[in-house]
Structures are given as C-alpha cells and as structure tokens.
Amino acid sequence: MNLTLADVERCLGGMAEEGHTQIVIASVKTDSRTVEKGDLFFCVSGENFDGHEFAAQAVKQGAVAIVASRMLDDVDAPVIMVRDAVDALGRLAACWRDMCGAKLIAVTGTAGKTTVKEMLYAVASQKFNTAKNYRNFNNQIGLPLSMLKATVEQDLWIMELGISQRGDMEELAPIASPDIAVITNVGPGHLKGLGNEAGVAHAKSTLLRYLRQPGSAIISMDYPLLWDAARELVDAPIGFSTNNDSHTSFVASFLGAGASNLGRFRLRTPEGEEEFEAPFCGEHYAENLACVAAVAHALGMSRADVISGVQSLEPDTQRFCCKPNGDLMIIDDTYNANPLSMERSIETAANMADGKPLALVLGDMRELGDEAVMRHEELGRTIKDISPAVVFYKGNHFEDVAREYGKKMHKVDTQEDFAHAWQSFGAADGVVLVKGSRSLKMELFVSALCAGRTVNAQGGKQ
Structure with missing residues (x-):
C-alpha cells in the first residue's frame, strides 16, 4: 500500500508530523503476533484482551507507529492518540478508500452474502482490477482491515458487511459508504441481537442510508419486509428474484442437478434467457445468481460475463x-x-x-x-x-x-x-x-x- 504515516495522521484528524510523509505503511494490524517491519499497529481492546499491553512488543517486531486510546509507556515509536481505536480504524479505512478513488460494492443479508461476494468477485474480475474481503472478515474490525488491504490499483472493492446487534450497521455502513448496496435476503438470523424478522429487515436496509449518489440499491424482491423497507429509503431499487412472475429483469431458477454434481440454472436478464451448468447446486444459489446478474448489469457487464464468471468458481469446502x-x-x-x-x-x-x-x-x-x-x-x-x-x-x-x-x-x-x-x-x-x-x-x-x-x-x- 502507498499510505504514509502522514496520511494516517491527517485521516484521523491530526496534523502530519515533519518527516512522516517519508514513512510508508506496509500494512495495518490489530494482532501484535502478526506485526512485521513497516506495519501500523492499532491497540484494539476486547473483553479478554487489551491491545495497549502489546504495543511495545509490536514496536519490537517492526511497527513504525502505534494508534492508541490511552497513554503508553516505553514505546519507542510515534503514537497517534484517538478516542476509540476501533472507530479510528474504520475512519482510516474510509479515508483510504477516498484516497484510492475506488468504487465499492457492499453486500449484506441474512444468508448467502459471502457466496454472493465470491461470485461477484469471479464475475467482476474479468473486467476490473478487484479487491474483496477474505472469507467473512466483515465486522467492525474485519471490514476496515479488508479495505486497508486493498490497493490504489484496484478500482473495484467488493466488501461484505455482517451484523448481529442493533447499531452494527450504523457503524459499518459509513465505513463502506457504497456506490452499490446489495441486500441478498432477510430471515430469522441473529434474532438475539436484532429482535425479529422485521428488525432484521430494518437493520439490513439501514445500509441504504449511506449509499453514495448516484448509487444503485440491488435488493431481493422475494422478501416483502425487505423490499418495503428498501423502498422507504431509495426511490427506485433494482430488484432480483427467483420467481418467474416477478416484475424484474433479473430472475434465476434452479433446474436440478446436472452431471458431475453440477447445478443446472436458467438466468434471465435484459438480454434474454439462457440455461447453463455451474459448479454449485440448490435454489439458494439461484437467488445468489439473480443478485449477481443485477449487480453485473449495473457495472456494465453482460449475461455472458456472469455465466463465464460463476462457471470459474471453485466450490467452498464448507458451503453446500x-x-x-x-x-x-x-x-x-x-x-x-x-x-x-x-x-x-x-x-x-x-x-x-x-x-x-x-x-x-x-x-x-x-x-x-x-x-x-x-x-x-x-x-x-x-x-x-x-x-x-x-x-x-x-x-x-x-x-x-x-x-x-x-x-x-x-x-x-x-x-x-x-x-x-x-x-x-x-x-x-x-x-x-x-x-x-x-x-x-x-x-x-x-x-x-x-x-x-x-x-x-x-x-x-x-
């Protein structure tokens, strides 16, 4: 990455120190055990640990600077003081995204968001230099770390956002501030933190409040609570569906298992319909496919691009x-x-x-x-x-x-x-x-x- 320590100081609301424009950050870390020479270490604290206790060790391992929320002793490196390290991590990621000028797709939903992200990456990478977050690194720490791993050369970032409590999306969505917001579905997931299905729909659709303009909202039409919540926040969401009678141009159907455990699908887009085989099976993959087709169209890609992209996927070893x-x-x-x-x-x-x-x-x-x-x-x-x-x-x-x-x-x-x-x-x-x-x-x-x-x-x- 090309982020300098001076950039970090400015992004976090401070003045750049003299000479810090020459210090290039190799990577951003929150785990002291993984710190290497040239890294920036954030002192993140949790229920059972306090990152401040490992700041000195991070410097010994090569960290060029520390971001902390309290005073540190015996740290022989620049220390950037912030009120909250996790919040600062998110602000730095958002600032880095603006510096890079990347277009960002944010993907959320109760089920299928990681699969949709991987499918989108396979499709979009055929045309764009694309970044994504690793597996489900999608929370208040994983999302910004994933964004900070992206480079200025990558013009499209596909980021998954995962929530489990009320207020989570209000913290994640401003970090992503997407150009394209994708909600795969809503269902009874994380009810302990989100209450009920209506609460899930409200929490997921909060992402749309942070959609950059002009932006696109890609929403499943098969979940009335979600579709209604989305239409309250955006004027014209783009719908996708697995129902052939739906009033949308993006519909996919699962036609059954094909040879060698491939799945047979039918995909409808504004270009028409086509049947094909892909390395996954199930009705839920039809929903993912319709979603990906809608996003690809918003990116200026064709149905043929979608099919060739998803056919190149390697099946995830723990996802059906x-x-x-x-x-x-x-x-x-x-x-x-x-x-x-x-x-x-x-x-x-x-x-x-x-x-x-x-x-x-x-x-x-x-x-x-x-x-x-x-x-x-x-x-x-x-x-x-x-x-x-x-x-x-x-x-x-x-x-x-x-x-x-x-x-x-x-x-x-x-x-x-x-x-x-x-x-x-x-x-x-x-x-x-x-x-x-x-x-x-x-x-x-x-x-x-x-x-x-x-x-x-x-x-x-x-």
Whole structure:
C-alpha cells in the first residue's frame, strides 16, 4: 500500500508530523503476533484482551507507529492518540478508500452474502482490477482491515458487511459508504441481537442510508419486509428474484442437478434467457445468481460475463460442497446455520436424493434469542415434511426438534457418537447433509464420513 504515516495522521484528524510523509505503511494490524517491519499497529481492546499491553512488543517486531486510546509507556515509536481505536480504524479505512478513488460494492443479508461476494468477485474480475474481503472478515474490525488491504490499483472493492446487534450497521455502513448496496435476503438470523424478522429487515436496509449518489440499491424482491423497507429509503431499487412472475429483469431458477454434481440454472436478464451448468447446486444459489446478474448489469457487464464468471468458481469446502464417497454423496454445509439457510439446504438435499436414502446430520442454530425454541420446532416440522431416512442431531435443542419431527432421532455429541449411530443406519448410497452453527464444529462429522469411519449395509468398512 502507498499510505504514509502522514496520511494516517491527517485521516484521523491530526496534523502530519515533519518527516512522516517519508514513512510508508506496509500494512495495518490489530494482532501484535502478526506485526512485521513497516506495519501500523492499532491497540484494539476486547473483553479478554487489551491491545495497549502489546504495543511495545509490536514496536519490537517492526511497527513504525502505534494508534492508541490511552497513554503508553516505553514505546519507542510515534503514537497517534484517538478516542476509540476501533472507530479510528474504520475512519482510516474510509479515508483510504477516498484516497484510492475506488468504487465499492457492499453486500449484506441474512444468508448467502459471502457466496454472493465470491461470485461477484469471479464475475467482476474479468473486467476490473478487484479487491474483496477474505472469507467473512466483515465486522467492525474485519471490514476496515479488508479495505486497508486493498490497493490504489484496484478500482473495484467488493466488501461484505455482517451484523448481529442493533447499531452494527450504523457503524459499518459509513465505513463502506457504497456506490452499490446489495441486500441478498432477510430471515430469522441473529434474532438475539436484532429482535425479529422485521428488525432484521430494518437493520439490513439501514445500509441504504449511506449509499453514495448516484448509487444503485440491488435488493431481493422475494422478501416483502425487505423490499418495503428498501423502498422507504431509495426511490427506485433494482430488484432480483427467483420467481418467474416477478416484475424484474433479473430472475434465476434452479433446474436440478446436472452431471458431475453440477447445478443446472436458467438466468434471465435484459438480454434474454439462457440455461447453463455451474459448479454449485440448490435454489439458494439461484437467488445468489439473480443478485449477481443485477449487480453485473449495473457495472456494465453482460449475461455472458456472469455465466463465464460463476462457471470459474471453485466450490467452498464448507458451503453446500458435494463430496462423493463411493455411492454416498456427502454435502458439507457446515460453515454456519440459521433458519433460512437450514430450510433451503434440507430442501435442496432432498431434491438431490431423488428417491435415494437421505440422511440429515444437523446441529443447533445459534443466536436466535427468544425465538430459539420456536425456530427449532419449525425445523422439526420441516424435517417431518421431507421425511428423511434418518436424522442425527447435535445440540441443546434436540428435544425441541424431536417434538415436532415426531420420529426417532439419534443424539450425537462427538465423532465417536456419530460413527456408532451411523453404523446402525448403515447406508451404502444416498445423500448425507451435514449442517449446523459454526460453534458446533459439524465439520468433524464430515471428516468422519470422508475418512471412511462409516459402515455399509453389510457391516463392512467403506
């Protein structure tokens, strides 16, 4: 990066010290363990740590300056004093974006925002020098760090914004200040911090208040609470949908699984319709695809650009990633779970099973607040409607799910529990979906399946 220490001082509201225009910042860090020569270290404090305690160590490792919110002793480097280090980090990122003159796309939503970001990156990179945030580095620290990693040569920045509490978007959106604001959907996610689905829609749509003019708002039309909230804030949002009857030019449909676990899709844009295959499956990917097509059009890109871009994607190993194991198809969707993504994944897995045995290996959906019991009961009813061959479950809401499912479920807590329970099921073919909230480490069950710690119907090792 070409940011100097003098730039940092000016961005944070101070006067540039003499000689600081010659000090170029290599990178911005908040973790002292990763500091290298030439870095700028921010003393960020959390519940269990205080970055100020590691300032001296950061300087020893090569930090050229420190940003702190209290006085420091024994630090042999320039110290820039601020009221709040996290707020200052965001202000510096916003200032850096203005210095670079980049166009920024901000992506948020209850589900699919990381996938949309990755798809957009694959599409946009065909025409633009593009930056993105790594995986889901999307909070008050991850977003500005991602923006500060972008360079002046990158003319398009695609940034994901993730919120979990009221007020989060009011902190994130001014940092991004997007030219294009994208909201993929809204559903019952992070209800502990956002209240209910109406609260989620309001919080997500707050992003639109910080849209630069002239800017574009790309919004799903399939969620009335979201669409209504968006129309209160912008005059003419651009809609996308998976409903062919929707009054929009951007519609995508999932047509089923194709050869070699590819998905078949139909995409409609102002240029017309086209069917094609892509390296992902499911109705939820149709929603992502329609969204990406709308954003690409706003960037002056064609339907052909969208298709070629998404066809180049490498599947994420924990986002509905299909992993064949003999005649058994293991679907690793263990990155996270909320009611919206859980329902979609189960329905897609059932469609893929297409008459073959379907096994569900599920875990709790966290951060649902007062609606946790109700949402897990809904999950039980969803499973009942699907009628899988077997259900394995990990988490505290086992009884809530089982009560509405009404059939036997296998409670599993460890890989060993799962291996033993799976042995009694003993399917040699079919589809297995593994999904739950991130903290449950459901990927361990995927590892057990892929490592051959399962048994076939005859009782022998696979």
